[in-house]
Amino acid sequence: MRRGNFIGTLINAAIFILLEIAALSMLNHNSQLQRVWFSRGTHAFMGAVWGGTQSIKDYFSLRKANEALAQENFELRTRLARFELQEEEIWEDSIPGAAKTAGDFRFIPASIVKISNNTQHNYMIIGKGSDDGITVGSGVITGKGAVGIVDAVSDNYSYARSFRNFGMSISARIGQSGSVGPMEWDGRSRDRAILKEIPHHVEFHEGDTIYTSGYSSIFPPDIPLGTLGHSKVVNGATFEISVDLFEDFGAIRHVTVVDNMGKEEMNRLEEEQR
Amino acid sequence: MRTGQNFFILYLLLLICQIAICNYAALGPYLMLTLLPAMVICIPLTISTPACMLIAFASGLAVDWLSEGLIGINAASLIPVAALRSTFIRIFLGEDIINRKDSFSVRRNGAGKISIVMAATTSVFLLVYIFLDGAGTRPFWFCTARFFASLAANMILAMLVTDILTPDDRR
Numbered sequence: 001m002r003r004g005n006f007i008g009t010l011i012n013a014a015i016f017i018l019l020e021i022a023a024l025s026m027l028n029h030n031s032q033l034q035r036v037w038f039s040r041g042t043h044a045f046m047g048a049v050w051g052g053t054q055s056i057k058d059y060f061s062l063r064k065a066n067e068a069l070a071q072e073n074f075e076l077r078t079r080l081a082r083f084e085l086q087e088e089e090i091w092e093d094s095i096p097g098a099a100k101t102a103g104d105f106r107f108i109p110a111s112i113v114k115i116s117n118n119t120q121h122n123y124m125i126i127g128k129g130s131d132d133g134i135t136v137g138s139g140v141i142t143g144k145g146a147v148g149i150v151d152a153v154s155d156n157y158s159y160a161r162s163f164r165n166f167g168m169s170i171s172a173r174i175g176q177s178g179s180v181g182p183m184e185w186d187g188r189s190r191d192r193a194i195l196k197e198i199p200h201h202v203e204f205h206e207g208d209t210i211y212t213s214g215y216s217s218i219f220p221p222d223i224p225l226g227t228l229g230h231s232k233v234v235n236g237a238t239f240e241i242s243v244d245l246f247e248d249f250g251a252i253r254h255v256t257v258v259d260n261m262g263k264e265e266m267n268r269l270e271e272e273q274r
Numbered sequence: 275m276r277t278g279q280n281f282f283i284l285y286l287l288l289l290i291c292q293i294a295i296c297n298y299a300a301l302g303p304y305l306m307l308t309l310l311p312a313m314v315i316c317i318p319l320t321i322s323t324p325a326c327m328l329i330a331f332a333s334g335l336a337v338d339w340l341s342e343g344l345i346g347i348n349a350a351s352l353i354p355v356a357a358l359r360s361t362f363i364r365i366f367l368g369e370d371i372i373n374r375k376d377s378f379s380v381r382r383n384g385a386g387k388i389s390i391v392m393a394a395t396t397s398v399f400l401l402v403y404i405f406l407d408g409a410g411t412r413p414f415w416f417c418t419a420r421f422f423a424s425l426a427a428n429m430i431l432a433m434l435v436t437d438i439l440t441p442d443d444r445r
Contacts, residue, residue: 011324012323012324012327012357015324015327015328016327016353016354016357019327019328019331019349019353020350020353020354022331022346022349023331023334023335023346023347023349023350023353024346024350024406025346026335026338026345026346026349027344027345027346027347027350027406028346029345030344030345030346031344031345031409033409033411034344034406034409036409037409037410037411040410041410
């Protein structure tokens with residue numbers, strides 16, 4: 001019975017549609033206004049249908065599009081790598097003599113091959129090694145600060161401990177001729193350090209710039225490191241001062257390895273006096 | 275009881291009246307008079323919906339053809355009325371009339387119920403008619419005013435047509 005009703009409804013619907021189409025087509029043929037209106041409606045409908053169909057087609061062709069984009073991405077990356085290599089060569093060429101000396105220090109431009117920034121013991125791999133004159137204990141600097149110390153070298157690569165490492169400190173000075181103290185990473189921030197052991201009597205202000213002191217055999221003096229922030233008294237005797245570093249460790253790409261040529265002689269002298 | 279033959283003679287006469295109304299009773303842009311929805315709703319229930327739709331189509335086309343109107347507009351407006359005839363009767367007058375394929379009348383079903391059926395059918399007809407006639411060029415307020423003015427006028431005509439075409443009230 002229900003099946004019969006369903007078929008009856010279908011027949012009714014079919015006849016209704018047929019008759020309605022017949023009537024509307026007659027109307028369409030006999031009136032200019034209605035013809036234009038129908039034509040506009042039909043175009044809008046067909047536009048929507050075609051648009052929908054195109055969207056569906058586009059959706060199913062996304063895989064192909066993704067593959068094409070991946071291929072294009074790969075080609076662009078290859079080109080970018082080529083340009084970066086050229087840029088690096090130009091940068092190195094701009095420094096007359098890849099390794100330069102200034103006083104006791106020899107400067108070797110290099111690029112970072114790998115860097116870790118998200119642990120408590122961060123490191124970097126430098127794309128130059130003992131063949132380029134890098135030795136263990138050399139400092140690693142940039143124009144914005146001291147960033148590490150070379151711990152191991154191979155023929156073509158060097159492994160350097162990043163400044164963002166527990167237990168590593170750099171001798172720093174407030175201003176060009178102020179008080180000196182060890183500066184350590186605060187262990188939390190990306191761009192903060194702590195300057196320690198600054199005597200109580202020393203005057204300083206927030207925003208003062210600090211530099212490498214030069215009182216070590218690793219880093220040359222007067223490399224700007226950062227600016228002073230807030231301070232606190234520790235043990236009633238010395239200040240601990242927060243330092244906002246200039247260098248963004250997440251964006252380092254090129255570095256300069258500094259090798260103190262008198263380092264071995266100084267170390268030998270120290271050992272003799274012990 | 276009036277025979278089917280009599281019904282169709284009356285139906286034809288009313289159709290001629292409708293043609294005359296279309297040709298000679300031009301009452302302005304806000305008012306259009308039509309007997310057609312009431313005539314279609316009064317087609318005996320012994321006639322199936324597809325047949326009713328064919329009659330409606332032919333009636334609408336005849337009016338369109340023989341009056342100076344848009345050919346197809348009355349036909350296109352009348353077919354939905356025929357398609358919904360059983361539904362309206364079932365909803366407003368009850369399932370029994372459909373099951374027994376009985377006829378309805380003002381006396382038997384009451385003027386209120388009949389007028390609701392007529393209002394519904396005339397509304398369907400007018401909505402389609404005004405929509406097609408305007409062809410997207412007339413403002414909404416004009417179409418609305420035309421719809422309500424025509425509905426009010428046609429309700430009176432619809433009750434008259436029902437009175438003529440439904441048999442029991444003529445005894």
